[in-house]
Amino acid sequence: MIQSPGILLTILAFALVIGPLVFLHELGHYLAGRLFGVKAEEFSIGFGREIAGITDRRGTRWKFSLLPLGGYVRFAGDMNPASQPSPEWLQLPASERAKTFQAKPLWQRAIIVAAGPIMNFLVAIVILSAFAFMFGENRTPSVIGTVIEGSAAAKAGLQPGDRITGLGGRAVETYADMVQFTQLRPNEPVRVDFVRGGAARSVDAVIGTRLERDRFGNEFKIGQLGIGAAGSTQVPVGLLEAPLVGLRTTADIVRMTVDGLGQIITGRRSVAELGGPLKIAQVSGERLSMGPIEFAFLIALVSINLGFINLLPVPVLDGGHLLFYAVEAVRRRPVEPQVMEWAFRGGMLAVLALMLFVTLNDLGAFGVWRHLAGLIG
Known part of the structure; x- marks a missing residue:
């Protein structure tokens, strides 16, 4: 007998998976920025128009936005992809300029960018370590x-x-x-x-x-x-050994993810298996209905995938920024602003195209296209 968790439970489960993971990802960026003295102007869960928010005493606007599929931290001085001085940045008082993202050395900017995916991996390691401690290996x-x-x-x-x-x-x-x-x-x-x-x-x-x-x-x-x-x-796994088991399990899942991606790229696995937000929502509802252990394991899996995807060397993703920082470190000067601008435009188009593709995949998996074909026929 086929069971269904129901639409309300599915929506709740999706929010419980994506919301906290996006928050923790962006919190990684935020905390690293705080560590190096960079002022955060906005911390948003979601994109687009603000729904609700509050400004703290440091001047950071914490808000929820209309489209909940993601989030961002906007640091002071983060005015262009190349992180190069601009007329607007040069007009800032020296005290304010020192608190901007642009003013920080390359290695600090790289750590700030990498801190988001690292936070996702840490979340997974903590969950999987807890499993190892409770259930053994x-x-x-x-x-x-x-x-x-x-x-x-x-x-x-x-x-x-x-x-x-x-x-x-x-x-x-x-x-x-x-x-x-x-x-x-x-x-x-x-x-x-x-x-x-x-x-x-x-x-x-x-x-x-x-x-x-x-x-x-x-x-x-x-x-x-x-x-x-x-x-x-x-x-049995002891308390001190558990983090090592959690780290090893996380590495195994990353390797499986790389294997699966490689199979899709080489044509050994169908692109129809790629899932998007709708598929994540469906699986979230199913796992929540199976109990807290299954749901927590799903959170670990999604967190690993979120960290992995963000490290891909695609402009607009964290990995794209890190790639350009690596080029800057080798060349000892930033990539030209025009190159960065076009690269980020291309990266944005690629990400949007992928989102559209996986959403169409999800709808196909749910039988939407078969249903429409039946209605038309």
């Missing part, structure tokens, strides 16, 4: 316990007792490592490195495909070798 070894008849593993000649040490040239230490690798690669050829009877061996296999459907009716194609683990090993 699964360290089941990558030893084959069972082989499903007719599976990819069976066709490749793998046997119970074999210990898998690598997949596709990537080292494998635990059963979870193996599952993470195979699930992202249905129907792909792979070299399997393993140890049998103390001798290292390798064999070529084609990862199988399994179609799964959750209780909300969502279908997923995932890869599987067709093997079962030889038991299960759940290890």
Whole structure:
């Protein structure tokens, strides 16, 4: 039976995911700016017309804006993408100019820009560290316990007792490592490195495909070798070790994100799998209805993806700013304002085009286009 969390719960869940994560992302920029003495003129959750806000004693306007899909911190002196002196900036009194973003050395500006994505990764690390402390870490070894008849593993000649040490040239230490690798690669050829009877061996296999459907009716194609683990090993994690486990899990998720993006770029995975705000809202409602643990894990995943996306070297994103700062560090002078201006215009168009594309993808996944075609037909 297909279950639905309902539109109100979905909207609430989306707000509980996106709102705090956007706030914390921008708070990272804000706190780094405060650390280096930069005045923040505006701190906005959302874009466009202000709905409500308040000005603090430092002169920062904290506000909610009409379009809630994002936010920003506007620092004093942040008047052009190149962060170069302008006539307007030069007219400021020296005391005010010293508090502007432009007046700070390159390394401080870079830290301020990077602090937003770093905050997102820290949020995920904290959540995943808490999970590790509460539930421990699964360290089941990558030893084959069972082989499903007719599976990819069976066709490749793998046997119970074999210990898998690598997949596709990537080292494998635990059963979870193996599952993470195979699930992202249905129907792909792979070299399997393993140890049998103390001798290292390798064999070529084609990862199988399994179609799964959750209780909300969502279908997923995932890869599987067709093997079962030889038991299960759940290890308690202490308070001091938990952050290391959280950091390692975050790194694993980033690697999976990079793998997935690479598969889309190379055509091995359909672009239809890209999701946008509507998909995030749908999944948020579903995870909230499944309980606080599932919902907290989703927040960690979205936070990692938010940090990762913002570090992409695309103008208008944090990664684009960092790219130009790196060029400035090498050249020992900023990129020309005209180049920066056109780059940021192109970056904005690219981001808007991507947002439109993923929104159309979301609508297609929800069956909107099929419904319209039925009405027209």
